[in-house]
Amino acid sequence: MKNFKSINLRSKLILCFLLVGLLPLGIMAHFSLQQSTEALIKNSRNHLTSVRDAKKRQVENYFQEKEQNLSSLVEMVGVLRKKAFAKLNVAQELKKADIEQLFQNIVSDVKALAAGQDALQAYVKVLTFEEAYNEDNENLNSFDDSFTVKDPGYQDLHKFLAPFFDKFAKDKDYPDIYIIDAESGLVMFSQAKALDLGAFLGKGRFKDTGLTRLWKRVVKTKSLSVEDFSSYTPKKGIQAAFVGAPVRDYFGRLKAVVAVQLGLEKLNRTVARRQGMGKSGLTYIVGKKAGQISLRSSLAEAEASKTPGQTKPPDSASGKSGSSPTKATLPGIVPAAATFSKMPAYLAQVLKGKKGLGMFTGDDGKLRLVAWDPLILPGLNWGLVSSIELGEAIVPKTNADKRDYFQTFCSRIQCEDILLLSPEGHIFYTAARGSDLDQDVFTGDLAQSGLNKAFSRARDAKSEVFTDFSPYPPQDGKPRAFLSAPVMTGRSLELVAVLKLAQKPLNALLAHDQKLGNKGRVFLAGSDFKPRSDMGRDSDLKDYSPLRKASQGLTGEKTINQNNRAFLTAFAPVKIGQANWAIVAEIPRKQALAAVDDLTNTVIVTILLVLCFVIASALAGGRFLTGSVTKPIQKVVKRLALGSRELGGISSKMLLSSREMAENAKTQAESLRHSSEGLEEMTQRTKDSAQNLTKADSLMNDSRSQIQSADQAMEKMARAMAEMTQVGGEIQNIVKSIDEIAFQTNILALNAAVEAARAGSAGAGFAVVADEVRRLAQKTASAAGKTQELVGITVERIQNSDHFVKLTKENISKVDFSSQKAAQLVSLAAQAGLTQAEDLKSLNQTVAELDLLVRESTENAINISETAGELDQQVVGSDEIIARLQTLLSERHTKAVTGTKTPPKKEVVLLSLPNKELPYEDPVELELTRKAS
Structure with missing residues (x-):
């Protein structure tokens, strides 16, 4: 230290020039490189973080959008289901009104026949002929042995009476019109000349027929009566119904019964109308007689929608969700009066006079919308049932390319497929028309699929459910995710709607970002350490620590070594429904620090140039600065001494x-x-x-x-x-x-x-x-x-x-x-x-x-x-500095300038103010410094 103080000002200035020029430059170069490295790493991490957060928002928005799409789908299914029920109900009401009006017309026709003169005159003429015939044939021992209808006289009489009844039957579309003797039950006239003409209904093979029961009921009640459909022997066992009314003479006495026969044609024409019923729609009439339920109309019009050889009603469901379909004893094509081996729930309701709408599983396993209404008919316990396949009812066509509404919706929301399932797990609709259509999620390959889980959870929880990606057998085991939600009516589950999601949209969302360069990537992975999107290279994530931290709910950045390479990563958890995912953005550390190498070369060249310049400047300017600096400093020292x-x-x-x-x-x-x-x-x-x-x-x-x-x-x-x-x-x-x-x-x-x-x-x-x-x-x-x-x-x-x-x-x-x-x-x-x-x-x-x-x-x-x-x-410090400046300049100048002695000593006086004298809790110590005299 003494040697340095003895050096003159010129040497010190040259040395200082070199130190001031080179030392800061070296320090600056070191810190610049360090800060540049940190800045690049920080910038890369910021880019990673921004990309990670942006991609995370995109993924979350994608699934939120799909949840909104699913909610819209559920709402649309509910609305279309209501519309389908309303449409089916309208068709049902129209057919019901037509059938009831048909019977009102039949009743009016029979009453008109009974009250008119033609029926009474026919009765009188046939009765007159019968009496004459009996008189001419004395061998007839009793009234029961009546005339034969093959008698030429009766044939002529029938021809005489037939024109009016033929025209009436043709105009009103009745298979036959009868006039029956009220007392004996003799069929005195048959417009169609059936086998029962001339027969006594109270005995023989006709005593248990529907016409006999009608005759007895009209005679007993003396009023109009209706006999339900049953097998009728004179018509070769076909189903026939009858409506009859009493015929009275001029004194009001009951003489005969006029009756009309009803066939299936009128009823079938009414129930067979296809308006509002689509391709799978079906309407039929059921009735209950003697405790037995049977069909009252033919289902032949539905044969086109049935599989070949099918011999049961397409919608004869048991009425209980998930139960086996009810069979009917039907000979070939379904005729009227076919009986059911089990009674569907809605048939029991309609025959009790109740109407309703519901959804049931048909014989073919497909869901059908069913509407039932009791028919208000005199003397008959009938009900009208209409049904249509749910898939056809709630999926309307939208445009000329034959795509339905949900197919168009699926294309618009960029979803792979839309599936609709019954509460029993039957897939009755898919927009993609894939191999999973008409399958059961509880059987076969679907039993262990994600679709089964999505359906079961949505059905049990009655809420929206997300099922993570897993292999889907109908698509060669490729991973698929599912969003499912129930379609509810009050607290009752009606359907389950499902969106099928592929990984392709996620890959598009996580596609290459320019901020990550050529080798950076962003990917999704699950808590099972398996990727949920395309990774672009190795997909082994078992030892991937950022994924492990993100699975624990942590968000952050980390530098990792993988395959002898360092990577900068940014990770964050992603919550999708009940699934815990992680999103990771990574970039090679070497790529992030590529600009540092160029900066290092530039700094080295700069240091060499500055070194040469500083040395030359120090040698050239040392002499000049020594003289120019010393004289002004001497003047300043003199003034400082006086001021002190x-x-x-x-x-x-x-x-x-x-x-x-x-x-x-x-x-x-x-x-x-x-x-x-x-x-x-x-x-x-x-x-x-x-x-x-x-x-x-x-x-x-x-x-x-x-x-x-x-x-x-x-x-x-x-x-x-x-x-x-x-x-x-x-x-x-x-x-x-x-x-x-x-x-x-x-x-x-x-x-x-x-x-x-x-x-x-x-x-x-x-x-x-x-x-x-x-x-x-x-x-x-x-x-x-x-x-x-x-x-x-x-x-x-x-x-x-x-x-x-x-x-x-x-x-x-x-x-x-x-x-x-x-x-x-x-x-x-x-x-x-x-x-x-x-x-x-x-x-x-x-x-x-x-x-x-x-x-x-x-x-x-x-x-x-x-x-x-x-x-x-x-002041004391100033005296010391002045002395040092004098030493630095020279001894000769020091004595001439100052002429001062050694700095005076200082005396310290301590003034203490106790608590009793001042309102302060602690004593105040005043250190007063003064010069010694």
Whole structure:
């Protein structure tokens, strides 16, 4: 150190030039490279983080959009289902109205036939022919052995009668019209000349037919009747129904029964209308007869929609979700009156007179919408049922390319497929028309698929469910994810809607980003350490630590080594439904730091050039700077010495002034402390007085309330006494009435005794009774008198009490008035006390503020004293610096410039202000520095 001090200024300047030029440059180059590396890494991590967050938002938005699409799909399915039910119900109602109108027309036709002259004339003519025939054939032993319809005479008569009935049957579309003798059951006329013409319905092979039952019922009830469909022997066992009515003569006597036969044609034409029924729609009539349910219309119109050889109703469902289809005993094509081996639920309802809409599984396993309505028909228990496949009903066509609504929707939302499943797990619709259509998710390859999980969870939880990617067998085991949601009606599950999702849209979202360069990538992975998107290279993630951290719910950045290469990564968790995923963005560290190598070469070249320039500048400018710097410094040193002397004198004066200021502040603080204590005591006493006045005011208010309550009680007592006075008057009136009754009773008893005396011995018993009555009347009068006297005394005392009550009420009113005045005075005093307490509180705050100002003045005085001491120390330091400058320049110049001696010693005085003198908790130590004289 001594050797360095002995070096002259020129050598020192040259050395300093070299150090100042080269050392900062080296340090700057080192830190520049370090900061550049950190900046590039930070920039790369920022890029990774921004890409990760952006891709994460895109993935989350993608699934949120798909959830919204699924909600829209569920809503649309629900709306289309309602529309399908409404459309089916409209078609059902139209057919029901047509069938009921058809029967009304049939009833009107039969009534018209029965009331017209043609039926009666036909009966009379056939009856006349029968009598003539019997007379001509004497060998006929009884009426049952009637004429034969093959007789030429009857044939001629039939031809004579047939034109009217033929035209009627043709116009009204009736297979046959009958006229039956009411008494014998003889079929006297058949428009179609069936086998039953000329037969007696009460015996033989026709006795158990529907026409026989109709004849008996019309004769018994003497009114119109309807016979349900049943097998009819004369028509080769085909199903036939009949409507009949009584035919009466001119005197109103029942002579015959006119009946029309009903076939299936009219009913089938009505139920077979396809309007609003699509391709799979079906309508049929069922009836119940003798406890047996059977069809009342043919299902032949539905054969086109059935599989070859099918011999059961397409929608004869059991009515219970998931149960086996109900079979009917049907010979080949379905005819009317085919019976069911099991009764579907909706058939039981419709035959009980209930209508409804529902969804059931048909014989082919497909869901069908079903509408049922009871038919209001005379004498028949029939119901109308219409159904249509759910897939056809709720999936309308949208455009000319034959795509349906959901196919168009699937294409618009860029979804791979839309599936609709029944509550039993049957896939009855897919937009892609893939191999999974009409499959059951609980059987085959689908039993362990993600679709099975998605359906089961949505069905059980009755909420939206996401199922993670897993191999899907119908698509060669390629991974697929599913979004599923139930379609509900109230709390009832109707369907389950499913969106099938592929990985291709996720790959498009995570495609290469320019911020990551050529070798960066972004990918998704699951908690099972398997990728959920295309990774672009190795997909082994078992030891991938960023994925492990993200699976734990952590978000961050990390540098990892993989396959002897360093990578910068940014990771974050992604929550998709119940699945926990991770998104990772990574870039090779070498790629991130590629610009650092170029920067290192540039810095080395720069350092060499600067080194050459600094050396040349130091040698050339050292001599020139030595002379130009030394002379101005000598002048400055001389001026600094003079200023140091003057500054020393000023600091001594400042030190003495600050001491006096501190003593004055101490005296002021002591006076303020005594004043503050007195004010605090006065404030507390005033506050106590105000609180006592407030309590007195509260007690006066309570006393006033009690006086008012007593006043109200006295007023109620006065009213009660007035009422008692009134009641006493009424009691006196009653007693007076009792006295008058006793008086009259006494007179009557005397009269009875006189009459008994006149009667002699016969009236002796009556005289005794009269005497007892008279005594009783006298006792009653005596009691009534005493009661009246007591009531009078009671009324008089009540009136006296009323007078005292009034006087008491007046005194209470006076006390109430006085208490009100006293309460007002106490309230005013309490308010005045509170106001005085507030004023004293404000004065106390003012004194506290003044005390605070005194404290601040004391502190300022202490600070000034400290500042004076520091200024004195600065003077000493300035003398030392001047001495060093003199040494640096030369000994010759030092003596000439300063002529000063060794710096004077300093004396330190410690001033302590104890707690008793100043209002401070800790003693204040003032270090006052002054020069030694």
